[in-house]
Amino acid sequence: MELLKAAGIKIYNMSGGTVEGAVKLYLEGKLEEINQAAPAHSGMAQGRRRSW
Incomplete structure (x- = not known):
């Protein structure tokens, strides 16, 4: 995020x-x-395994 801001x-933000x-x-x-920036890994499955 800082790199983008520096540039x-x-x-x-847009959802969907x-x-x-x-x-x-x-x-x-x-x-x-x-x-x-949001906290690291905040958009991930938070440790839960995904069933693909």
Whole structure:
């Protein structure tokens, strides 16, 4: 995250949807900018095995 911020790259939050929808929301200024990284591995299965 720090590397992206240092390069001037902004990161935005969007859950689900399409790329087209994300671009539309971005152009309308409706996406929330993320300024802080989440804790490491917070989006993972939290130690539970996945059954693929």
